[in-house]
Structure formats: C-alpha cells, structure tokens
Amino acid sequence: MLAFIIKKLLYSVLIIFGVMTIIFFIMNLLPDPARMMQGQRADLSTQAAIRSELGLDKPVVARYFDFMGNAFTGNLGRSYTTNLPVLESILERFKATALLAFSAMIIATILGIAIGILSAVKSYSLIDNLSLVFAMFGISVPSFVMGLLFIIVFGSWLEILPISGYVDNGIEYLILPMVTLALRPISIIARVTRSSMLDVLSADYVRTAKAKGATQRTVIFRHALRNALNPVVTTVSAWLASLLAGAFFIEYIFNWPGMGWMAVEAIPRSDFPTIQGVVIFAAVLFVVINFLVDIVYAWLDPKVKLA
Amino acid sequence: MALLEVKNLRTYFFTDDGVAKSVDDVSYTVNRKETLGVVGESGCGKSVTALSIMRLIPMPPGRIVGGEILFDGVDLLKLPEDDMRAIRGNKIGMIFQEPMTSLNPVFTVGNQIEESILLHQKVSKEEAKNRAIEMLRKVGIPAPEQRYKEYPHQLSGGMRQRVMIAIALSCNPSVLIADEPTTALDVTVQAQILELINELQQTLGMGVILITHDLGVIAETADRVAVMYASHIVEYSAVNEIYFNPLHPYTVGLLGSIPKLHIESDRLMTIEGTVPVPTAYPVGCNFASRCPYATPTCLAEEPALKEVETGHFVACHHWDEVKVRRPEHLVEAN
Numbered sequence: 001m002l003a004f005i006i007k008k009l010l011y012s013v014l015i016i017f018g019v020m021t022i023i024f025f026i027m028n029l030l031p032d033p034a035r036m037m038q039g040q041r042a043d044l045s046t047q048a049a050i051r052s053e054l055g056l057d058k059p060v061v062a063r064y065f066d067f068m069g070n071a072f073t074g075n076l077g078r079s080y081t082t083n084l085p086v087l088e089s090i091l092e093r094f095k096a097t098a099l100l101a102f103s104a105m106i107i108a109t110i111l112g113i114a115i116g117i118l119s120a121v122k123s124y125s126l127i128d129n130l131s132l133v134f135a136m137f138g139i140s141v142p143s144f145v146m147g148l149l150f151i152i153v154f155g156s157w158l159e160i161l162p163i164s165g166y167v168d169n170g171i172e173y174l175i176l177p178m179v180t181l182a183l184r185p186i187s188i189i190a191r192v193t194r195s196s197m198l199d200v201l202s203a204d205y206v207r208t209a210k211a212k213g214a215t216q217r218t219v220i221f222r223h224a225l226r227n228a229l230n231p232v233v234t235t236v237s238a239w240l241a242s243l244l245a246g247a248f249f250i251e252y253i254f255n256w257p258g259m260g261w262m263a264v265e266a267i268p269r270s271d272f273p274t275i276q277g278v279v280i281f282a283a284v285l286f287v288v289i290n291f292l293v294d295i296v297y298a299w300l301d302p303k304v305k306l307a
Numbered sequence: 308m309a310l311l312e313v314k315n316l317r318t319y320f321f322t323d324d325g326v327a328k329s330v331d332d333v334s335y336t337v338n339r340k341e342t343l344g345v346v347g348e349s350g351c352g353k354s355v356t357a358l359s360i361m362r363l364i365p366m367p368p369g370r371i372v373g374g375e376i377l378f379d380g381v382d383l384l385k386l387p388e389d390d391m392r393a394i395r396g397n398k399i400g401m402i403f404q405e406p407m408t409s410l411n412p413v414f415t416v417g418n419q420i421e422e423s424i425l426l427h428q429k430v431s432k433e434e435a436k437n438r439a440i441e442m443l444r445k446v447g448i449p450a451p452e453q454r455y456k457e458y459p460h461q462l463s464g465g466m467r468q469r470v471m472i473a474i475a476l477s478c479n480p481s482v483l484i485a486d487e488p489t490t491a492l493d494v495t496v497q498a499q500i501l502e503l504i505n506e507l508q509q510t511l512g513m514g515v516i517l518i519t520h521d522l523g524v525i526a527e528t529a530d531r532v533a534v535m536y537a538s539h540i541v542e543y544s545a546v547n548e549i550y551f552n553p554l555h556p557y558t559v560g561l562l563g564s565i566p567k568l569h570i571e572s573d574r575l576m577t578i579e580g581t582v583p584v585p586t587a588y589p590v591g592c593n594f595a596s597r598c599p600y601a602t603p604t605c606l607a608e609e610p611a612l613k614e615v616e617t618g619h620f621v622a623c624h625h626w627d628e629v630k631v632r633r634p635e636h637l638v639e640a641n
Binding site: 203204205207208209210211212213214215223226227300301302303 | 361363392393394395396397400401403405408409410411412413422423426427458460471474475
C-alpha cells in the first residue's frame with residue numbers, strides 16, 4: 001500500500017510539473033504585457049522600464065527557471081492590476097469557492113447515492129420513475145436558469161433567502177447557490193449509482209450473500225454498495241474537482257466572491273499572473289483529488305493494489 | 308419423515324412473452340445422508356426448483372404459485388422472511404455453478420466464511436475466525452491461516468469452489484444444495500470436489516441435492532435420481548434403475564447420447580428436435596414432439612408421474628413399450 005501511494009505521489013508531482021511548463025510557455029505566446037498595459041500612447045522608455053520591472057527583458061529560458069523556482073516556493077508572482085501576490089489573492093478567494101463546492105458536493109453525494117440505491121432496489125417502481133424525471137430535469141436545465149429561478153422564487157417572491165452576496169458564517173447566503181450547484185451532480189450521481197447498483201444486485205456474489213441468510217440491508221450496503229461505488233467515486237471526484245476550480249456562472253449570478261469569478265475578471269484585464277495562477281491552482285487541485293481518488297479505488301477494490 | 312420434501316411445487320415467471328412455467332408440479336424428497344441427483348438439460352427447471360427451496364427466486368418476475376416445501380415437517384413457503392433467513396445458510400446451505408463470480412471480490416475469503424458463522428451462531432469474532440480457518444482446512448485448502456487473509460482473485464477456480472463449500476457448510480446444515488458445483492471446473496478438480504462433498508456428507512450426515520446435467524457425475528455420487536425435462540420430473544428412481552432400467556424415452560435418449568468407448572459409431576446419438584419454450588408448452592406430454600414412442604394419446608393427454616415398479620416413478624404413457632423396445636446395448640453399456 002505504501003509503495004502504491006509513493007508511486008502515485010511521484011506521478012502527481014510529475015503531472016504538476018508538466019502542467020506548469022505548458023502554462024508558462026502558452027502565456028509566453030501572448031502579446032507583450034508591457035505594451036498592452038500602456039496601450040496606444042506608450043513611449044518606449046516606459047515600456048522598457050515595465051519590462052525590466054516585470055523581468056520580461058530576460059531570455060525566455062531564464063524566465064522559465066525563475067518562474068518554476070518561484071512557483072515551487074509558493075510565489076506565483078504579483079497581479080498586474082492589484083499588485084498583490086497572486087497566491088494570496090487566490091487563497092483568499094478560494095475559501096468562498098471551497099465552501100460552496102464542498103457543501104454542494106456533500107449534499108449531492110449523499111442524496112445522489114441515496115436516490116440511486118432506492119431506485120435500483122425498487123427498479124421500475126413509482127419511486128424509480130419519479131427519480132428519473134427529477135434527474136432528467138436536473139441534468140437538462142442549465143444552472144444559470146435554475147439559479148435565476150431560485151432567486152425569483154425564494155428571494156423575490158417568498159423573501160425567505162437573500163438573493164446574492166457572501167457573508168462570513170452567513171449560512172442563509174450559502175443555501176441558494178449551494179442547492180443550484182448541487183442539482184446537476186445529484187441527478188448524475190443518482191443515475192450512475194442506480195445503473196451500477198442494478199448491475200451489482202444481479203451479481204452471483206449477491207445471490208451468495210442472500211443464500212447465507214444475510215438481511216436485505218446487509219446485502220445492499222455491505223455486499224452490493226461497495227462493489228457498485230467505483231463509477232460513483234469517479235463521478236463525484238470529477239465533479240468536486242471541477243466545482244473547486246470555480247463555478248463561474250453560479251459565482252457570478254449569486255455575487256459569490258470565489259476563484260471562478262476572479263479568473264473571469266482577470267481575463268479582460270490581461271492580468272496574466274492571475275490567470276496563470278488560477279490555472280495552476282486548479283491543476284494542482286485536480287491532481288490532488290485524483291491522487292486521493294486513486295487511494296479510494298485501492299481501498300474499494302483489493303485487485304487495484306497489485307497493479 | 309423425510310428431511311426435505313418438495314411437494315407439487317410450481318414456480319412461474321410472469322414475463323412480457325407470457326407465463327413461463329419453469330417448475331410445474333415437481334415433487335421429490337431428500338433424506339439424511341442421502342444424495343438426490345437432479346439431472347436435466349439447461350432450462351429444464353432444476354436450478355429454479357433449488358432456488359425455490361431457498362426462496363431466492365427473483366420476485367418479480369418469478370413467483371412460487373403452488374405446492375409445499377416441507378423441511379423437518381415445516382412448510383418453508385409459509386414461513387415469514389425472518390424465519391426463512393434463519394434457515395438459509397444455516398440449516399440449508401447452497402453452492403453455485405460459478406465459483407469465479409460467486410464470491411464477493413472486495414472481502415477476504417476468511418471474512419466471507421466468518422460472515423455466515425456470525426449470522427447464525429452466537430460466537431465471538433475470535434471464535435468465528437478460528438472456525439473459518441477450521442472450515443478452510445476441512446475443505447482441503449493448504450495453509451488455511453494464510454488463505455484466510457486472501458481475496459478471491461488470489462485463488463484458482465477449484466480453490467474458490469472449496470471456499471464456497473466452506474461457506475455453505477460453516478453452520479453444519481442438514482441439507483446441502485449443490486447447483487452444478489463442478490461444471491465450471493477442470494475434470495481433475497471436478498473429481499476432487501465431488502469426493503469432498505461426499506466425504507463431508509458422510510461425516511456431517513447431511514442430505515445433498517446435487518443438480519447437474521452430467522450423468523457421469525450422477526453415477527458417481529447420487530443414491531436416487533430425478534430426471535427433469537421441460538419443467539417436469541419425468542423419471543424418478545434409485546440410481547441403478549436409471550442406468551440399467553430407464554423407462555422414460557427421454558432418459559433413454561440421454562443415456563444414448565453418452566459416447567461409449569467399446570461401441571464403434573461414426574456419430575453420437577442425439578435426441579431429435581428441440582425443447583419446447585416454457586411460455587408455450589404443448590397440451591399433452593412435453594416430450595411428445597421428440598419422442599419415437601409418441602402416439603395421439605401423448606399429444607392429447609399429459610402423463611402423470613406414477614410408480615410403475617417398486618420405487619421407480621415414470622411420467623410416460625408408454626413406459627412398458629419403452630422397456631421392451633429400448634436399445635438394450637445402450638443400457639447395458641452404462
């Protein structure tokens with residue numbers, strides 16, 4: 001198990017290294033930032049001053065090594081617009097994104113798996129059909145439509161929840177964006193769980209468990225669920241990673257000061273260090289989550305450890 | 308009193324294509340220390356009968372629509388689910404055809420044997436573990452302490468079937484249902500597994516229902532045989548009678564289709580025609596369309612299973628004719 005973890009860890013570091021390299025060189029393909037900041041009226045000496053201040057006058061290879069060295073010590077540079085350290089701003093904004101993403105995914109995972117199990121065990125019943133309708137709705141209605149709908153209904157008509165904004169420890173501000181964000185993953189997790197459970201419930205070892213005299217609860221939760229979780233874990237982790245990278249629409253609609261919004265703001269301002277920082281941060285998140293998921297797979301399926 | 312008595316069992320499946328009468332009026336008994344062989348081709352209802360005894364028929368679409376299953380005098384079909392659960396895996400153990408897929412891949416084999424023990428007996432975890440290891444030893448698995456900690460994918464098919472047997476026997480059941488226990492295994496391993504079942508039967512005194520399509524397996528292990536064809540028992544008698552005095556045309560056909568080393572022939576004998584589909588059985592005898600002895604009576608009237616010689620039951624209108632006209636060399640050769 002330890003060897004397995006170390007191996008996966010090394011892979012993870014390698015991937016992050018590769019991602020950073022690619023991002024750095026892509027950013028270098030973009031037009032000269034010093035020129036873009038100055039616009040049409042730029043005089044050459046000011047541009048040169050800005051270039052040397054930002055270190056853009058050095059050769060690209062030297063800048064690459066500077067960038068990598070700095071990045072591994074946690075220095076992702078300073079924003080061109082706010083002049084604040086990028087990492088600091090990201091972490092500041094990430095708090096809000098993480099709160100939203102984790103709370104939405106916890107709800108989505110619990111409800112999704114519960115609905116999925118129920119519809120598999122009672123397949124083709126009324127409950128199963130209702131959950132199918134719910135899931136189709138959840139999957140096909142875009143989140144910005146649902147978000148606006150919720151704002152109108154709960155914020156404007158019923159006036160029971162604030163329509164937007166973020167307040168520390170203000171749980172009532174969290175509810176609407178969280179529910180909006182959770183709706184689609186709930187639906188997808190429910191469908192994935194259902195089909196996976198249906199497969200597993202007709203497996204021979206489930207029949208063996210029944211023949212042993214195990215209760216229905218034991219059969220479903222001990223024997224079937226663990227075998228059915230593999231595709232569910234994949235779905236949950238993919239959704240968690242993408243929500244942690246920032247849910248642009250939701251953050252924008254609900255005025256939620258998260259990372260996604262930050263990236264959207266940085267793009268028209270050509271704030272390259274911020275964009276670069278957000279992309280790297282998101283990549284690291286994906287890698288970390290995938291690393292954790294690999295360990296979960298190994299725990300779920302004993303065959304994985306040998307691989 | 309018989310240990311297990313299946314009486315006029317009817318298990319039907321209600322499908323979109325109609326009602327499949329998978330088990331139709333099947334009766335047999337199993338006594339202590341006795342092996343009942345149930346033989347027949349795929350889809351004849353032998354496994355469905357066994358699953359009905361365990362009450363493991365998937366419902367829907369299946370349903371046991373009639374009959375009784377008396378176990379120690381108690382009708383299992385009338386028991387509440389909780390009481391039935393206390394019998395499954397405890398008083399009646401079952402092993403299945405597919406050892407490769409019948410064990411749960413995410414638990415160690417030790418864990419899976421223990422589970423059965425802990426379900427039915429009030430013992431500590433430690434005690435259950437010791438018993439699980441003891442069961443592994445009993446079914447002939449070398450280094451049981453080591454194997455206890457292994458996962459199913461680390462064992463061969465024969466080993467896994469031994470583990471299945473260990474699970475089924477872990478609570479000392481009085482009946483063991485073995486549904487094609489050796490079909491998926493190598494021939495050499497087959498013999499070992501059958502021997503093991505026989506041995507454990509003698510020491511534990513259980514009644515065994517051995518379901519198979521292999522007449523050779525039956526010859527080696529069974530005391531009595533029920534031959535099933537298209538959801539009915541067509542012949543039911545002591546094992547020797549089946550081989551030396553088959554009275555149903557289907558049984559004769561089955562015996563004839565076994566290749567014989569000392570009789571030279573270019574082709575194996577087959578039974579003409581195909582089995583009728585269970586959603587559309589004919590009015591008369593289910594075998595009539597394939598039977599060389601069939602007469603208009605057979606097409607009109609379903610033959611009942613009746614005792615025609617002492618302890619020998621046959622469901623055929625023309626059993627006496629079969630007795631006279633059957634190819635004797637086929638019968639003797641067995």
